[in-house]
Amino acid sequence: MMMKRRTFLLTLAGAGLGLSPIRSQTAAPSPNRLLILIALKGGNDGLNTLIPYADPRYRILRPDLAIPVDQVVKLSEQEGLHPQLAPLREVWQAGELALVRGVGYPEPNLSHFRSMDIWETASASDETLTTGWLARCFAAHSPPANLIAAGVAVGNDAAGPLQGSANALTLTDIALFQQQARWLGLAPSTVPPNPALRHIVDVENRIRQAASQLKRGHRFETTFPEGPFGRALRTACEVIASRKRASVAVVHLSLPDFDTHVRQAPRQGRLLRQLAEGLVSLRAALRELGVWNEALVMTYSEFGRRPQQNANRGTDHGTASIQFVLGGSVRGGFHGAALDLTNLDGNGNPHFVLDFRSLYATVLEKWWGVESRSVLGAQFETVKLI
Amino acid sequence: MIVNLCNQTMIQRLLFFCLFGYNATVGAAGMGLADAWHLLARTGFGPTWPEIREFAALSRTEGIDRLLTASRVQAVTPPPAWVAVYPPPVALRDLSPQEQQRRQQVKREQGRELRVWWLTEMRNAPTPLTEHMTLFWHNHFTSALPKVSSPVLMYRQNVLLRHHALRRFDVLLHEIAKDPAMLIYLDGAVNRKRQPNENFAREVMELFTLGEGHYREADVKDAARAFTGWSLDRETGEFCFRPAWHDGGTKTILGQTGRFDGDAVLDILLAQPETAAHVVRKLWREFISLQPDEAEVKRIAEEFRKQRYEIRAALRCLLNSPAFWASAHRGVLVKSPLDFVIGLQRQLDLKTLEQNQVVQRAAQLGQNVFAPPNVKGWPGGEAWLDSRALLLRRQIVQQWSMARRPRKPLAQNLDFAIKPWIRQFESADWREAAQRLLLPLPPLRQPAAILSPIEIVQALLLDPVYQLK
Numbered sequence: 001m002m003m004k005r006r007t008f009l010l011t012l013a014g015a016g017l018g019l020s021p022i023r024s025q026t027a028a029p030s031p032n033r034l035l036i037l038i039a040l041k042g043g044n045d046g047l048n049t050l051i052p053y054a055d056p057r058y059r060i061l062r063p064d065l066a067i068p069v070d071q072v073v074k075l076s077e078q079e080g081l082h083p084q085l086a087p088l089r090e091v092w093q094a095g096e097l098a099l100v101r102g103v104g105y106p107e108p109n110l111s112h113f114r115s116m117d118i119w120e121t122a123s124a125s126d127e128t129l130t131t132g133w134l135a136r137c138f139a140a141h142s143p144p145a146n147l148i149a150a151g152v153a154v155g156n157d158a159a160g161p162l163q164g165s166a167n168a169l170t171l172t173d174i175a176l177f178q179q180q181a182r183w184l185g186l187a188p189s190t191v192p193p194n195p196a197l198r199h200i201v202d203v204e205n206r207i208r209q210a211a212s213q214l215k216r217g218h219r220f221e222t223t224f225p226e227g228p229f230g231r232a233l234r235t236a237c238e239v240i241a242s243r244k245r246a247s248v249a250v251v252h253l254s255l256p257d258f259d260t261h262v263r264q265a266p267r268q269g270r271l272l273r274q275l276a277e278g279l280v281s282l283r284a285a286l287r288e289l290g291v292w293n294e295a296l297v298m299t300y301s302e303f304g305r306r307p308q309q310n311a312n313r314g315t316d317h318g319t320a321s322i323q324f325v326l327g328g329s330v331r332g333g334f335h336g337a338a339l340d341l342t343n344l345d346g347n348g349n350p351h352f353v354l355d356f357r358s359l360y361a362t363v364l365e366k367w368w369g370v371e372s373r374s375v376l377g378a379q380f381e382t383v384k385l386i
Numbered sequence: 387m388i389v390n391l392c393n394q395t396m397i398q399r400l401l402f403f404c405l406f407g408y409n410a411t412v413g414a415a416g417m418g419l420a421d422a423w424h425l426l427a428r429t430g431f432g433p434t435w436p437e438i439r440e441f442a443a444l445s446r447t448e449g450i451d452r453l454l455t456a457s458r459v460q461a462v463t464p465p466p467a468w469v470a471v472y473p474p475p476v477a478l479r480d481l482s483p484q485e486q487q488r489r490q491q492v493k494r495e496q497g498r499e500l501r502v503w504w505l506t507e508m509r510n511a512p513t514p515l516t517e518h519m520t521l522f523w524h525n526h527f528t529s530a531l532p533k534v535s536s537p538v539l540m541y542r543q544n545v546l547l548r549h550h551a552l553r554r555f556d557v558l559l560h561e562i563a564k565d566p567a568m569l570i571y572l573d574g575a576v577n578r579k580r581q582p583n584e585n586f587a588r589e590v591m592e593l594f595t596l597g598e599g600h601y602r603e604a605d606v607k608d609a610a611r612a613f614t615g616w617s618l619d620r621e622t623g624e625f626c627f628r629p630a631w632h633d634g635g636t637k638t639i640l641g642q643t644g645r646f647d648g649d650a651v652l653d654i655l656l657a658q659p660e661t662a663a664h665v666v667r668k669l670w671r672e673f674i675s676l677q678p679d680e681a682e683v684k685r686i687a688e689e690f691r692k693q694r695y696e697i698r699a700a701l702r703c704l705l706n707s708p709a710f711w712a713s714a715h716r717g718v719l720v721k722s723p724l725d726f727v728i729g730l731q732r733q734l735d736l737k738t739l740e741q742n743q744v745v746q747r748a749a750q751l752g753q754n755v756f757a758p759p760n761v762k763g764w765p766g767g768e769a770w771l772d773s774r775a776l777l778l779r780r781q782i783v784q785q786w787s788m789a790r791r792p793r794k795p796l797a798q799n800l801d802f803a804i805k806p807w808i809r810q811f812e813s814a815d816w817r818e819a820a821q822r823l824l825l826p827l828p829p830l831r832q833p834a835a836i837l838s839p840i841e842i843v844q845a846l847l848l849d850p851v852y853q854l855k
Contacts, residue, residue, distance in 0.1 A: 113532050117760055126588075130765045158752065158774060164765075170774035180777045188830040188850075195676075196720050199768045200850040201830070203776050262483045312483040 033367055034240065035134075035250045036282070036297045037161060040275070042258030043112065045268055046304035046321030047339070049085070050099055054078045057341040061307045065264060065315070075099075079338065084273040087280045088324075096283070097326050098385040100359065101336035104320030104352025108303065112259070112317070115302035120160030122357050122376050131164035133360055133375060134250055138165050141370040151250035152239050154232045159252040166199075169206070173231075174216035174238055181211030215242045222285040225277040229255050233278050237285040240295075258301065261314040275299075279326060286328075293328035296367050296386070298359065307341055308348050319345070320352035323359065331385050358383055416443040419822055424716055425449055425705070427826065427855040428673050430514030432729020435810050435823050450705045454698050457516045457552050461545075463507040466499045469541040472623035496537035501745040501755055504544065508728045509741070519551035519697070520544065521724065522672055524755065525763035526665075527562045527594060529571035531756045536567070539623055540756050543567040555665060555695040556656050559594065563652060564625040566618040572761070577614050579633040584610040587651075589761050595655040597664040601640065608637035613648040656695070662687035666700060673704055675715045676767055682709055717826030717854040720770050723751035725855060726779060730786055730847070733823060734802050739786065747782055751775050771853060783847045787840070804840050817842060825851045 048065065052058050053072045072080035073089055081088060091097040107125040109115045118125060122133035131139075138150045150167040153159030162168040171177040184204050191201050218241040224230040236251045255275055260268050279297065286292040304321025320339060339350040361380040364372035373379050417425070422441035426433035433441075441449045478486050508517045524547055531540050543565050550558035562568055563586070569575040572586035587610035591601045615632030618625055637646045639654050646654070655661055666687045670678040686703045693699035709715060721729065727748045731739055748754065752775060758764055771779075787802050811819035816839075821829065824846045833845035846852060 111533055113530070113757075114760065126585075128760050128762050130760075130762060130769075153774070156750075158772070164769060166772075168772060170772070177777075180780070183780065185831065191830065192827070194718055194827075194854075196718055196768060196854055197827075197830075197850055199720075200771055200776065200853055203771060203773055204850065207773050207777065262487065311479055312486065314483075 032243070032247050032294060034243075034248065034291065034295045035363055035367065036236065036295060037250065037252045038275075038297065038299045039116075039160070039252070039254040040258050040271075040299055040301035041116070041254050041256040042260075042301075043115075043303045043305055043317055044258040044271075044301040044321065045260060045264065045315050045318075046101075047307055048264075048268060049082055049272065050075075050079055050101065050322045051082065052079055052338055052341070055338075055341060057307075061341065062309050064313050065309045076334070079334070082269070082272050084269045085276045087276040091280065091283060091326060092332060095332035096328060096330050097324065097332050098330050099334050100323045100325055100354065100383065100385065101334060102320045102339050102350075102353030103323050103336060103356050103359065104303070105355055105357070106352070108319040108349065108352070110303065110317040110319075110347065112302055116160065119300055119302055119356060120163065122360055124377075132159070132161040134161040135163055135165035135168070136375045137364060137368075137370070138167055138249075140374050141368070150248075151252060152236075152248050153252040154235045154239070155252075155254055157254060162250065162252060166202070167206075169210055171235070171239075173235055174214050177207075178211045178214065178216065181207050184208060213242060214239060218242075220285050221288055222281050224281045224285070225274060227274060229253070229274050229278050230281070233282050233285075237282065237289070240286065240291060241289055243291070260305070261310065261316060262312040264309075264314045279324070283326065295327050296330065296363065297324070297326040298363070299324045300356070300359075304350075306348055307339075307344065307350060319349040320354075323356075325359075325385055329386055335383050335385050354383070355380055362386065416441075417446045417449060418442050420716075421446060421711070422449065423822070423826065424711070425453070426514075427725075427729075428710075428719070429453055429518055429705075431508055431518065431725055432732045433823075434732055434735070435819070438823065446711065447706065450702060453513070453515050453705075454552065454702060457513045457519075458511070459516070459549050459551070459553075461503075461507045461548065462512065463503055463510060465503050465541060466496070468496060468499075469538055472536075472538045474621050474623070475536070493535070493537060497531050497756065498742070498745070500531075500537050500541055500544075501749075502741045504755055505724075505728065505745050505748070506741045508724065509731055509744075516548060516551055520548040521755070522669075523547040523551060523558070525758060526668065527558075527565075527568065528758045528761050528763045529565075529567045530758055534567045534570045536570070536623065539567040539570070542623075544756075550697075552697050552701070555690075555697055555700075556652075557695075558697075559656065560649060560652055562594075563590065563613075563648060564616060566623055566625060569616060569618050569625070574613060575617050577610060577616070578631040579611070579614050582607070582610040582614060582633070586610070587613055590652070591655065593762060595661040595664060596658055597660060597667075600658070600660045605639050608639055608646075609651045611635065612637050612639070612646045612651045616648050659687065659691070662690045662695070666690060666704070669700060669704055671766075673701075674707075674710050675718055679709055682707060717851065719855050720767055721853055721855050722764070722766060722770060723748045723753035723775075724755075726751065726853070727782070730783065734787060734843075735807060736786060736802060738801055747778075751778060751782075776853075779853065780848055783844065783852075787844050787847055802840075802843075804843065807843075808839060821846055825849065826854055827851050 048067060051067050051072050053069050054077060059066045067082060071083045073083060073086050074080035075092060088097060105118065105125060109118060109125055120132050121129035123129040134151055150165060151159065151162040153162060153168065153170040154172065156172060159168065159170065184207060187205055187208065188201060191198055216238060218238050220237065224234045232253050236253055239248055239251060255271065258271060282297065283292060286295050300323055301321060303318050305315035305318040310316055336354040341350065344350055357376050357380040360376060361372040362382040362385060364370050364375060365382055366386045419438055419442045422438045423433060426437055426441060444452065511517045529540065529543055531537065534540055546561055546565055550561065572589055573583045574586045577583040577586065584606050588606045591606065592598050611633040615628045617628045617631065634645055636643060639646060639651055640658065642654055663683055666683050667678045670683060686700060689703050690700040704710060727744050731744060752770060753764060808816045813819050820843060829846060829849040829851050831845065831849055833842045837845065
C-alpha cells in the first residue's frame with residue numbers, strides 16, 4: 001500500500017533560477033490549527049498545472065495543449081506553473097507553497113463520483129466507506145470544546161470530507177445563515193426521549209449557537225476576486241475572523257468545472273486564474289487576521305487528466321496529479337515526484353507516486369498531532385511539508 | 387369506497403378517537419386515525435386525509451391486507467417515449483465536439499425526464515407501497531446513471547424492480563444479477579475468464595444477500611469466476627451469455643464445490659439463512675426502527691424462507707408484528723428527502739407544483755433517484771438531516787406553503803389553496819385534524835391560537851416533529 005518512489009522533498013535550493021524558496025517563519029504548535037480544504041471538482045489537469053516543460057514526452061502527448069516554454073512560470077529547470085498561476089509565484093518565493101506531485105492511489109477509478117468518494121472518505125479503491133475522513137477524525141479525536149463547529153463548508157453542496165459529522169455546518173453567507181437561524185425560533189424547553197427528535201433539536205441548537213457566535217461584515221483590507229469562488233473565500237475568511245469568539249477546525253470550499261474534455265485551454269486557464277488569485281487573497285486575508293501561521297490550505301481533486309490529449313483539444317479522465325499545500329508554517333518546495341510519462345497504464349494514465357492518504361496522515365499527525373491509523377484504516381507515511 | 391360510505395356520524399366518531407391522544411385506539415370501528423397515519427406514512431409517501439380516514443375504519447390486519455393485495459406491478463404514469471428504443475453506445479472519439487456535447491445534453495435531459503417520471507408516479511401511485519418498495523430495492527440493488535450511462539437501461543431496471551417489488555426475492559435476485567444496468571454498474575459486463583472482475587461477486591455477498599462477515603475472500607474470487615460470461619448485447623442492450631468468456635472450471639463457494647455457473651452461486655447464497663436475516667434486518671430499519679430486534683428478525687426471516695422468499699409474506703409478518711405498532715416506535719424514523727418532498731406535495735395537495743422542481747429539491751436534499759451515492763445506497767436515518775439539509779427543508783416548506791395571493795401571481799406557479807384544504811377536514815376543530823394529518827407526535831411548539839390559518843399550518847410544518855414518521 002505504501003508508495004514506491006524515487007525521491008521526496010526535492011527542495012529547490014540552488015536550482016539556478018533564483019527562485020529558491022526560503023522559509024519565512026516558524027510557527028509554534030497551536031491547538032487551534034486550521035485546515036482549509038479546496039475541492040477542485042471535475043478533475044484538474046495536473047500536467048498543465050505544474051508543467052514538466054523540459055520533458056520531451058510532454059510535447060509529444062500534447063501537440064495542441066502543451067503550454068509554450070516561454071509562457072511557463074518556471075520554478076526549476078524541469079517544471080513550472082501554468083501562466084495563469086503566475087500570482088502564486090510570490091507565495092512560492094516566500095517558501096510557503098508546497099507542490100505535492102504524483103498524488104493518487106492504487107487501482108485508480110476513473111468515475112468522477114466514485115473517485116471523489118474515495119478521496120473524501122479516504123477509502124481504498126475497492127472499499128466503500130460512508131463517512132468523510134474528517135468526520136471520522138472528529139469522532140475519534142474530539143475537537144476543542146469552544147468550537148462553533150468542527151467544520152464549516154462554504155457553498156451549497158454537502159462537504160464530502162465532513163459527511164456524517166454531527167459537528168459540521170454549511171453556509172453560503174453569514175447574514176443569510178443568521179437570518180435562517182432566527183427563523184428557527186426559540187429552542188424547545190423539553191424534548192421527548194426520541195433519538196431522531198433529539199438529533200434534529202441538536203442540529204437546530206448548533207445552528208442557533210453558531211449564528212450567534214459568527215460575526216458578519218468583517219472589514220478586510222484584502223480585495224477578494226469577483227465571482228462565486230471569491231465570495232466563498234470572503235465568507236470563509238469571515239468565519240475564520242470569528243475565531244476569537246469560537247473557533248473552527250476546518251473550512252471547506254469548492255471550485256467546480258474542471259472536467260475539460262473539450263477545448264480545455266481557455267476553460268482551465270480561467271479556472272486556474274480564479275484559483276491563483278483566490279489563494280493569494282486568502283493568504284493576504286489570513287495574514288491580516290494574524291492566523292496565516294496557524295492555517296494549512298490544501299487542494300484536492302478526484303483525479304488528474306490523461307497525458308495524451310483527445311481529438312477535441314481536451315483531455316479525458318486520468319489518475320495521479322498535483323495538489324497545492326500553502327500556509328505560513330508550510331515547508332515550501334516540491335514534494336512527491338514528477339510523473340513518469342514513459343510508463344503509462346492500460347488506459348494511458350501515469351502511475352501514482354504518493355498516496356493521497358499520506359497527505360491526510362500529514363494533516364492528522366503533523367498538523368493536529370493526533371494519530372491517523374484509526375481514521376485512515378492503515379498507517380500512511382507522512383510528507384515532510386510542515 | 388369506504389370513504390363514500392362514511393356518513394357524518396362516522397367521521398365525527400373517527401375524529402373523536404383523535405381526542406384520546408396519540409396512543410393507538412383500536413375499536414370495532416377500526417384502527418383509528420393514529421394507526422392509519424403510522425401504517426400509511428411508513429409504507430407510502432406522506433398520507434393524505436382521505437387515505438387516513440379510509441384506513442382508520444379498517445382493522446390493522448384489514449389495512450395491511452389491503453396494502454399487500456392491492457399493490458400494482460406497473461406504473462400508472464406513462465414513461466417518456468424514448469424508453470422504447472435502446473440506442474447502442476457510440477464511441478465518443480468518433481464524434482465531433484458539437485455532436486458529443488449534443489449527445490451529453492440529450493442524456494442529461496433524459497435523466498431528468500426519467501426522474502420526473504418516477505417522482506410523478508410516487509405522487510400519483512394508487513398503491514404507494516409499490517413505489518415505496520421499488521425505491522427500497524433501488525437502494526438495495528443499487529445502480530447509478532452516471533456510471534451506467536444509459537437512461538434506457540436504468541428505466542428497464544426500474545421496471546424490473548417494480549415488477550418484483552412485492553413478489554419473490556429469489557427471483558428478483560436472479561433477474562437483477564442479469565440486469566444490463568447492474569452488469570454495467572458492478573462491472574459484470576467486463577468480467578471474463580482471462581480477467582475476472584470481482585466487483586459484482588463481492589457486492590452480491592456483502593450487500594445483496596449474506597452481509598459482511600459471512601463469506602471469505604476465496605468465496606468472492608470463485609464466485610467472480612462463476613459469473614464470467616454474463617454480458618450484454620451491444621445492439622439490443624439485453625442480457626446475453628458469452629460461452630467463450632465463461633470459466634467452466636471447478637469452484638468452491640461457502641464450502642460447496644462444483645462447476646458452478648452464476649445461477650448456481652445465487653442459489654447457494656439463497657440457501658443460507660443469513661440471506662433472509664440480512665434482508666429482513668434491512669426491511670426492519672426501513673419500516674420499524676433503526677434497531678432491529680434480533681429474536682424477531684430470526685422469526686420473520688424463517689417465515690420469509692418458508693414462504694419461498696415471498697416479499698409480501700415478510701412484509702405481512704413485519705407489519706403485523708407488535709414492534710411495528712409499539713408506541714415506542716411511532717415517529718422515530720427521519721423522513722427521507724422523498725418522504726419529505728412527495729409527502730409535502732401530497733399532504734398540501736399542491737396541484738400546480740411542477741415535478742421537475744420536486745426532483746431538484748429531493749436531489750439538493752441528498753436523494754437523487756437513479757444516482758445513489760455509491761453501491762451501499764443512501765445511508766438514511768439521522769444522516770439525512772445535517773444543518774444544511776435541515777435549513778433547506780425549512781426553506782422548501784416556506785416556499786411551497788405560500789398561499790396564493792389575489793392579483794399577485796407567484797414566480798414559481800405555486801399555490802397552496804388553504805381554504806379548500808381546511809374544508810377537507812369537515813370539522814369545526816380543523817386545527818386538531820391538521821395536526822393529526824401532518825405530525826406523528828404532538829409538536830414541540832404548539833402554534834398559538836391567535837395565528838392565521840396559514841401560519842398555523844406553517845408552524846406545524848416547521849416543527850421538528852414534521853421531519854419524523
